[in-house]
Amino acid sequence: MKAEIISLGTELLLGSILNTNARFVSQKLAEIGVDLYYQTTIGDNPSRLIESIKKAVVRSDVVIITGGLGPTVDDITIETISRLTGGRLILDEKVLKDLEDYFRLKGLKVPRESLRQAYMPKGAAIIRNTIGTAPGIITEYKGKIIICLPGPPREMEPIFENKIMPYIKKKFKGTWVIVSRTIKTTGLAESQIDKKVRDLLKLRPPTTVGIYAKLGEVDLTIMAKDENVKKAADAIEKIEKKIRQRLKRHIFGYDYDTLEGSAANILTKKKIRLAIAESCTGGLVANRLTDISGSSRYFLMGIVAYSNDIKTNILGVSKESIKRYGAVSENVALEMANGIRFLACADIGIGITGIAGPTGVTKGKPVGLVYIALTGCGKNIVKELRFKGSRQEIKFQASQTALDMLRLNS
Amino acid sequence: MKAEIISLGTELLLGSILNTNARFVSQKLAEIGVDLYYQTTIGDNPSRLIESIKKAVVRSDVVIITGGLGPTVDDITIETISRLTGGRLILDEKVLKDLEDYFRLKGLKVPRESLRQAYMPKGAAIIRNTIGTAPGIITEYKGKIIICLPGPPREMEPIFENKIMPYIKKKFKGTWVIVSRTIKTTGLAESQIDKKVRDLLKLRPPTTVGIYAKLGEVDLTIMAKDENVKKAADAIEKIEKKIRQRLKRHIFGYDYDTLEGSAANILTKKKIRLAIAESCTGGLVANRLTDISGSSRYFLMGIVAYSNDIKTNILGVSKESIKRYGAVSENVALEMANGIRFLACADIGIGITGIAGPTGVTKGKPVGLVYIALTGCGKNIVKELRFKGSRQEIKFQASQTALDMLRLNS
Numbered sequence: 001m002k003a004e005i006i007s008l009g010t011e012l013l014l015g016s017i018l019n020t021n022a023r024f025v026s027q028k029l030a031e032i033g034v035d036l037y038y039q040t041t042i043g044d045n046p047s048r049l050i051e052s053i054k055k056a057v058v059r060s061d062v063v064i065i066t067g068g069l070g071p072t073v074d075d076i077t078i079e080t081i082s083r084l085t086g087g088r089l090i091l092d093e094k095v096l097k098d099l100e101d102y103f104r105l106k107g108l109k110v111p112r113e114s115l116r117q118a119y120m121p122k123g124a125a126i127i128r129n130t131i132g133t134a135p136g137i138i139t140e141y142k143g144k145i146i147i148c149l150p151g152p153p154r155e156m157e158p159i160f161e162n163k164i165m166p167y168i169k170k171k172f173k174g175t176w177v178i179v180s181r182t183i184k185t186t187g188l189a190e191s192q193i194d195k196k197v198r199d200l201l202k203l204r205p206p207t208t209v210g211i212y213a214k215l216g217e218v219d220l221t222i223m224a225k226d227e228n229v230k231k232a233a234d235a236i237e238k239i240e241k242k243i244r245q246r247l248k249r250h251i252f253g254y255d256y257d258t259l260e261g262s263a264a265n266i267l268t269k270k271k272i273r274l275a276i277a278e279s280c281t282g283g284l285v286a287n288r289l290t291d292i293s294g295s296s297r298y299f300l301m302g303i304v305a306y307s308n309d310i311k312t313n314i315l316g317v318s319k320e321s322i323k324r325y326g327a328v329s330e331n332v333a334l335e336m337a338n339g340i341r342f343l344a345c346a347d348i349g350i351g352i353t354g355i356a357g358p359t360g361v362t363k364g365k366p367v368g369l370v371y372i373a374l375t376g377c378g379k380n381i382v383k384e385l386r387f388k389g390s391r392q393e394i395k396f397q398a399s400q401t402a403l404d405m406l407r408l409n410s
Numbered sequence: 411m412k413a414e415i416i417s418l419g420t421e422l423l424l425g426s427i428l429n430t431n432a433r434f435v436s437q438k439l440a441e442i443g444v445d446l447y448y449q450t451t452i453g454d455n456p457s458r459l460i461e462s463i464k465k466a467v468v469r470s471d472v473v474i475i476t477g478g479l480g481p482t483v484d485d486i487t488i489e490t491i492s493r494l495t496g497g498r499l500i501l502d503e504k505v506l507k508d509l510e511d512y513f514r515l516k517g518l519k520v521p522r523e524s525l526r527q528a529y530m531p532k533g534a535a536i537i538r539n540t541i542g543t544a545p546g547i548i549t550e551y552k553g554k555i556i557i558c559l560p561g562p563p564r565e566m567e568p569i570f571e572n573k574i575m576p577y578i579k580k581k582f583k584g585t586w587v588i589v590s591r592t593i594k595t596t597g598l599a600e601s602q603i604d605k606k607v608r609d610l611l612k613l614r615p616p617t618t619v620g621i622y623a624k625l626g627e628v629d630l631t632i633m634a635k636d637e638n639v640k641k642a643a644d645a646i647e648k649i650e651k652k653i654r655q656r657l658k659r660h661i662f663g664y665d666y667d668t669l670e671g672s673a674a675n676i677l678t679k680k681k682i683r684l685a686i687a688e689s690c691t692g693g694l695v696a697n698r699l700t701d702i703s704g705s706s707r708y709f710l711m712g713i714v715a716y717s718n719d720i721k722t723n724i725l726g727v728s729k730e731s732i733k734r735y736g737a738v739s740e741n742v743a744l745e746m747a748n749g750i751r752f753l754a755c756a757d758i759g760i761g762i763t764g765i766a767g768p769t770g771v772t773k774g775k776p777v778g779l780v781y782i783a784l785t786g787c788g789k790n791i792v793k794e795l796r797f798k799g800s801r802q803e804i805k806f807q808a809s810q811t812a813l814d815m816l817r818l819n820s
Contacts, residue, residue: 010620013446014590015437016631017622019429022451027425036423037458039451041432048447055465072604072621073611105778105796111601113608131799154625154803178424210426221426276714282700283693286714290692291802293768295716301724302714304686304696310711310754344720358703392701 001172002060003029004038006052008067008077009151012041020153021066028160032169033177034062044068046080053084057144062168067151069134071114077148078121078137085141087121095126095135102133127163131155138167145171179232180223183243184257185250186216186404193218196246200239207235209243215393216400217259252407259400260288263407267298272377272410275344276302276402277315277336279327280354280370284399301344305336315339326362328353330382333371341376348376348410350402354385356394370398374405381409411582412470413439414448416462418477418487419561422451430563431476435570442579443586443635444472454484460494467554472578477561479544481524487558488531488547495551497531505536505545512543537573541565548577555581586635589642593630593653594667595660596814603628606656610649617645619653625803626810627669662817669810670698673817677708682787682820685754686712686812687725687746689737690764690780694809711754715746725749736772738763740792743781751786758786758820760812764795766804780808784815791819 005025011017022039029036038059042048049068056063068077082089096118099110117133120126127136132155137148147164149156185193190213194201197220200209206225211218222239226232244251252262267274276286286302289295303314308327311317317335325331333351341349354370361367366386373382383405387397415435421427432449439446448469452458459478466473478487492499506528509520527543530536537546537559544560546569557574559566595603600623604611607630610619616635621628632649636642654661662672677684686695696712699705713724718737721727727745735741743761751759764780771777776796783792793815797807 011622011631012433013436013449014440014633015433015435018433019449023422023425023428025425026423030424037453037455039423039429039449041449043447045447070623071601073608074620102798105798106599107796108599111599111605113604114601152623154799223424223426278693281697282705282709283688283696283712283714286693287691287697287805290714290716290766291805293801295692296770299692299714299716301716301720302693302712304693304700304709304712304714306700306706306709306711314711314753343724356700360706391703395697395701 001062002035002037003062003064003168004036004040004056004060006049006056006063006065007039007041008044008049008065009041010043010074013043021151021156024153024157025064025066025160028165029168030178031180032165034168034172044074044076046076046083049076049080050084053141053146057142060144061172062145062147064164065146065148066156069117069136069148069150071111071117071133078119081124081137081139081146081148082121085121085123085139085146087123087139089119090122091118092120092126094128095120098128098135099133127159129155129159131158136163176225176227177229177232178223178225179229179236180221181236181240182255183220183222183240183247183251184253185218185220185247186252186259186400187250188218188247190218193220193247197243200242203239207239209239215389216397249408252404259403259407261292263403263410264289264292264295264298266407266410268294270410272298272347273300274298274348274350274406275300275340275346276350276352277340278302278304278352279306279311279336280356281352281395281398281402282306282356284395285350285352285402288399288403300346301340303340311336315343326365328355328362328365328369328371330371330373330384333373333382334375334380337373337375346376348374348379348406350374350406352398352402354394354398356391358391368394370394370401372398372402372405374409377410379409381405411472412445412447413472413474414446414466414470415450416459416466416473416475417449417451418454418459418475419451420453420484423453431561431566434563434567435474435476438570438575440588440590442575443588444578444582454478454486456486456490456493459486459490463494463551463556467552470554471582472555472557474574475556475558476566479527479546479558479560481521481527481543488529491534491547491549491556491558492531495531495533495549495556497533497549499529500532501528502530502536505530508538508545509543537569539565539569541568546573586637587639587642588633588635589639589646590631590633591646591650592665593632593650593657593661594627594663595629595657596627596662596669596810597660598628598657600628603630603657607653610652613649617649619649625799626807659818662814669813669817671702673813673820674699674702674705674708676817676820678704680820682708682757683710684708684758684760684816685710685750685756686760686762687750688712688714688762689716689721689746690766691762691805691808691812692716692766694805695760695762695812698809698813710756711750713750721746725753736775738765738772738775738779738781740781740783740794743783744785744790744792747783747785756786758784758789758816760784760816762808762812764804764808766801768801778804780804780811782808782812782815784819787820789819791815
C-alpha cells in the first residue's frame with residue numbers, strides 16, 4: 001500500500017517553521033510498513049491543494065493532509081475537500097458540542113469564527129480532537145482515501161498515533177514491516193560511540209544502524225525490514241544485544257524514554273526522596289524531574305539559589321567556603337547538596353554551581369565550568385565539568401549530567 | 411520569479427531525519443523575494459526524480475534539488491540529470507583535483523567509489539564544495555534552471571548562501587525584496603485575535619498578514635514585498651501600527667523576542683528584585699527567567715515547593731489555609747508569594763499552585779486548575795486559570811501566564 005503526505009502552510013514555504021509533521025507521519029507509516037514516495041508542501045491555496053490531491057490519488061492509496069483546519073480565513077482544507085468531493089458542508093452536532101465544551105472550560109462562548117469549524121463535509125468520518133478545536137476527517141475521492149489532520153504537532157501527533165494508525169493498519173494489511181529501536185545514551189561523545197560500534201554502523205539493509213548526536217545525548221537507531229514483525233524484531237534484538245554489551249551503563253533508555261524519566265523510575269522504585277539546590281541551571285533540573293507524572297513521590301524540594309546570600313542564609317553554605325574557594329567550586333557544590341538535603345529532610349541532595357555565561361567569568365573560571373555534587377545514601381560525589389555552547393546549552397548539558405549522576409548513584 | 415525545491419532522500423521519507431534543507435532554502439529565497447509554491451520530497455529514485463523535475467519546470471523558473479550527489483549507488487541525481495538533459499557525463503579535471511586534495515588531507519587516496527563524483531554532465535556549471543566531496547551543478551532543462559546541491563546541511567548551506575543566492579539575485583535582477591515582521595502576543599486565544607484583525611488577515615499581496623497559534627502564544631507575521639527595502643518596511647510599519655492599536659498590551663515583543671526576555675527587561679529597567687515559589691510548574695518559571703543572561707540582577711531566589719510540609723515549614727504558608735482551602739487555592743498562592751518574598755527580601759513575590767495532572771485531582775479541582783499570585787510593589791493579585799493539555803503543556807501555559815503577569819505588573 002502506498003501513501004503520500006501533503007503539508008499545508010505558507011509558513012512552511014517561507015521557512016518560518018520546520019516541517020516536523022511530515023517527518024512524524026513518515027516515521028509512523030514506515031513503522032507499519034506503508035510505502036511513502038512523496039511528501040509535498042504547498043501554501044494555504046485552494047487551487048494548489050486541489051491540483052496536489054488530484055496528482056496524489058493517481059499515485060497513492062492514501063493521501064494524508066496536515067494543516068489548514070483552523071478557524072481563520074487562511075484555513076482552506078475543509079472547504080476545498082468539500083468542493084472536490086462534492087460532500088457539502090453540514091453542521092456536525094458532536095463537533096459543535098466539543099467546541100462548546102472546549103470554550104466553556106476557558107469561561108468563553110464559542111467565538112463566531114470558530115463556529116466554522118463545526119461544519120464538516122457530508123459523508124466524511126470525523127476524528128475528534130481532544131486537544132485543540134479542529135477535528136480531523138477521513139473521506140474518499142476517486143476511490144482513494146483522504147485523511148485531513150490539524151497542523152499543530154501537539155494535536156496532530158496523538159490523533160495520528162491513536163486514531164489514524166489503527167485505521168490504516170486495519171484497512172491495509174501490510175506485506176512487510178519496518179521495525180526500529182532507538183538506544184539512548186549519555187556520557188559519551190559521538191566519536192567515542194562511533195568507535196565502539198563502527199562495524200555495526202556499516203551494516204547494509206535489511207538491518208541498519210544509524211547514529212544521531214544531540215546535545216548531551218547520542219542515540220543509535222536500529223532498523224530492520226522483514227515480512228513479519230517477529231523476524232524484524234529478532235534481527236533488532238541481535239544487534240541490540242551487541243550494543244548493550246559495548247555501551248553498558250551509558251545506555252539510559254530506549255525509544256521514547258527520557259533521562260529524567262529513567263532517573264525518576266529509579267528514585268520511585270527505591271523510594272528515595274530527593275532535594276535539589278541549583279545555581280547556574282536555574283531550576284532546569286527540578287523542571288525536568290517534575291515533568292514526570294508522579295514526581296511528588298520522590299521530589300521534595302528545589303531551591304534556585306542565585307545569590308551568595310541565599311546560598312549562605314537558606315542553604316547554610318559557609319561564608320568561609322565562598323570566600324576561600326569561590327561560589328563556583330567543589331566545596332560550595334557539596335555544601336549546597338548537603339544544605340538542601342538537611343533543609344528538606346531528603347535522602348539525596350544535589351548541588352549545582354557553575355557559570356552558564358556569557359557573563360560571570362572570574363579569574364581561572366571560564367564560562368561552562370560547572371560543579372555538580374550528590375550526597376546522601378552513603379554517597380559523597382562531586383564532578384567538575386567543562387561545557388561548551390550557549391547559555392541554554394550549558395544549562396542543558398549540566399542538567400543532563402546531574403540527571404545521569406542521579407540515575408547512576410541512587 | 412518562481413522557484414521550487416525537490417528534496418531527495420529515502421531517510422526523509424522514512425522520517426529518520428528532519429528536512430532542514432527545505433526550510434533553509436525556503437527562508438533564503440523569501441529573503442530575496444523569490445516566490446516558492448512547492449516543496450517536494452522523494453526517495454533516491456531516478457524515475458520519480460525525472461517526473462518531479464518535469465512537473466516543476468512547467469510551474470517554476472528555477473528548480474533546486476538537494477541530495478543524491480554522494481559516492482554511493484543510492485546517489486542518482488547527477489546521472490538522472492545527465493539522462494534528462496542529454497549532457498553526457500565527462501570527467502571534470504578540477505573536480506578530480508578537489509577530490510584528490512580532500513582525501514590527501516586525510517592521508518588517503520581517492521576511493522574508487524568516490525571517483526564517480528568527478529564525472530559531471532557536459533555543459534553544466536560546477537559549483538565547488540569546500541567542505542565535502544560532492545560539488546553542486548547548475549544546468550538547464552526546457553529553458554528553466556536546474557540547481558543540484560549536496561544533501562548534508564553543513565555542505566549545502568554555505569554553498570547556497572555564498573554561491574547560489576548571488577547567482578539567483580544576479581540572474582533575476584532582485585527586483586523584489588520581502589521584508590517581514592512578527593508581532594508576538596499572549597493572553598488572547600487565536601480566535602479572539604482573529605476577530606480583532608480579521609480585515610488585515612484578508613489582505614492580498616504585496617502586503618499580507620498571517621496568524622500562527624502556538625501554545626500560550628499567538629503570533630502575527632506581516633510580510634511586504636516591494637522593489638526596495640524602504641518601501642516594504644513602510645508598508646509593514648503601517649499595518650504594524652494598526653495591530654498595535656488593536657492588541658495593545660497583549661503584545662509582548664517582536665521577531666526573536668521571548669516572553670521571559672520581555673519580563674526580564676522590565677525587571678532590569680525598574681531594578682525590581684524577584685523571588686518565585688512554584689508548585690505545579692516545578693521550576694519552569696525560574697528556569698525560563700534564568701535563561702536570560704544577566705538574570706542575577708533581578709532574580710534572587712526560586713523555591714520548588716512540592717509538598718505541603720515545604721510550603722508550611724519553608725514558605726510559612728499557614729496549615730489552616732491548606733486545611734480550609736486546599737493546597738491548590740487562591741489563599742495558598744497568595745501566601746506562597748508573600749512567603750517567598752519575605753524569605754528572599756525581594757520586591758515582588760510570585761506564588762504558583764495547581765494541578766498539572768494527569769494525577770492529583772481532588773474534589774472540585776480538575777487537572778489544569780492553577781492559581782497564580784503576584785504580591786509586592788503595591789500589588790496583590792491572584793488569578794484562577796484552567797488550562798488543557800498534557801502535564802508539560804499545562805506547566806508551560808501556567809509559566810506563560812506567570813511571566814505575563816510579571817511583565818504587566820512590574
